């Protein structure tokens with residue numbers, strides 16, 4: 001779950017790469033690095049631990065020359081977040097230094113702050129200082145052959161590493177990635193020996209053959225950008241399982257893990273697919289399939305506008321995205337409600353009403369917050385469409401092998417469209433011959449490409465790691481799908497009209513709900529020192545309790561549990577004491593009285609209670625310590641108003657505890673590895 005970026009063109013690469021990494025930082029932010037390559041075949045490198053700012057400071061102190069370069073922001077999978085493990089990693093020809101098998105790992109010159117150059121390490125002895133790099137004594141052939149940055153996981157890296165070590169290759173990191181670097185160098189030597197067999201008019205034929213050969217030995221996932229010393233005008237990009245796009249500019253090209261670094265740089269984007277390798281220079285882009293050779297690539301218009309990725313005056317993306325929920329819902333419903341037939345309309349399902357009418361069971365699969373949206377979807381579809389629904393964690397479904405009868409329809413729910421477990425679950429159910437649909441926010445993402453059809457959420461780019469507006473769009477879209485399936489079955493025209501009216505009112509209801517901001521900030525100050533929280537709700541709002549607890553956990557690092565309120569007396573109530581706040585979600589509706597008695601059970605044991613209740617509910621105010629009033633909506637839509645105070649509560653408690661709400665520790669926005 002790293003972010004990789006590349007640039008080749010007329011402009012200074014280091015500035016463009018740094019800005020690109022800033023926009024990709026939500027994908028991983030424990031260490032980072034850049035490498036540029038100048039026409040004289042010199043690599044210029046900077047690496048740092050921590051956020052991109054640390055790298056930017058190094059580069060401000062010692063800019064990197066060159067108009068071709070690659071960059072990486074890391075979410076460590078193999079090897080701790082250190083400078084040695086930060087990308088890019090270097091591939092060095094095994095016999096670059098005659099007579100000393102114990103050659104050589106190239107790594108940035110830590111002493112001088114990395115940028116000016118590389119230092120050559122022979123065994124334990126540090127040989128070269130930066131200045132020496134330009135010293136005639138270090139010949140061009142002793143420079144690294146290549147530099148590469150990687151997003152993904154190589155599952156068979158250990159046996160490959162042992163083989164390379166046995167052949168005399170030296171490693172300066174404990175990453176799986178460095179194996180790829182040396183593997184390509186090894187293949188390059190093999191292909192160089194056969195250079196005469198390659199078409200003389202194809203300058204990159206040998207490099208391409210070497211990359212293809214080396215990649216053939218890997219098992220796992222990768223998005224790769226590679227610089228070759230012999231070709232300072234070239235970036236080679238390769239994709240297998242991890243997302244990679246190319247931005248097509250005027251006399252320049254960009255490579256990135258997703259579209260965000262391209263916004264404002266170019267309006268043209270190419271989505272690379274698995275097994276594809278791209279040869280990218282300033283003026284050309286050639287895409288090859290690893291087995292089938294050259295292929296035509298499709299250039300799409302880039303959806304993301306410049307403004308979508310700036311903070312818009314908010315202190316954090318998370319707060320901005322919480323306040324963008326009304327617009328996100330308006331975007332999700334635009335053009336999708338049909339009054340004439342009192343139903344919803346979806347243009348991208350790619351299944352006929354007959355096929356959809358024939359669905360006898362709906363399987364919803366997802367991870368994290370998207371899984372909570374799926375749980376609300378279960379209530380919505382079962383109530384409005386009377387179709388049995390199963391909700392499965394994607395990481396479990398991909399291996400559980402459940403018996404699925406014909407007529408089972410899968411929905412994969414995902415903000416990023418790149419979550420590895422959700423992608424694998426979709427592929428597994430598709431392999432079994434069931435139709436697969438995606439609810440996805442990122443246009444052109446892998447899950448969107450591989451599903452048979454689907455619905456885009458149109459929530460706009462979600463940058464904050466803690467998902468908020470995408471969750472709201474997922475739940476709202478599931479409500480529209482429930483209406484659609486319901487109207488394909490027994491739901492009457494009048495019932496459809498009533499539901500449409502409530503769906504249309506929701507953006508305004510959410511705007512009203514955002515008025516609780518100040519009240520929630522006050523309540524957050526009261527409870528920000530608690531070390532445990534309980535979130536309790538029933539029916540539609542049991543998932544709201546789970547999502548509220550997850551928001552608090554992931555950004556404030558406070559332990560929190562969500563439960564169906566009635567489950568408390570079967571064990572968790574033992575956790576209740578005067579230091580453990582319980583957050584009750586209690587909309588007017590079918591289970592209000594039940595939730596009220598659950599609340600009294602907590603109060604009876606001295607537990608402080610924060611209640612989320614509809615305006616005008618005086619009864620709860622007599623019992624709860626704090627009440628956050630939200631607008632009244634129908635119960636089936638109440639998860640969308642009730643989640644807002646919980647998002648704001650988590651946000652303000654995290655702020656008060658000095659946490660980095662947009663870049664919480666140990667997390668990343670899209671989980672592209674298993």
Ligand code: AGP
Nearest residue numbers: 368369370414415416419466467
């Ligand atoms: C939610 O705040 C988290 N970022 C995480 O749980 C997320 O929902 C999960 O990783 C699924 O991501 P997806 O929706 O992009 O597939």
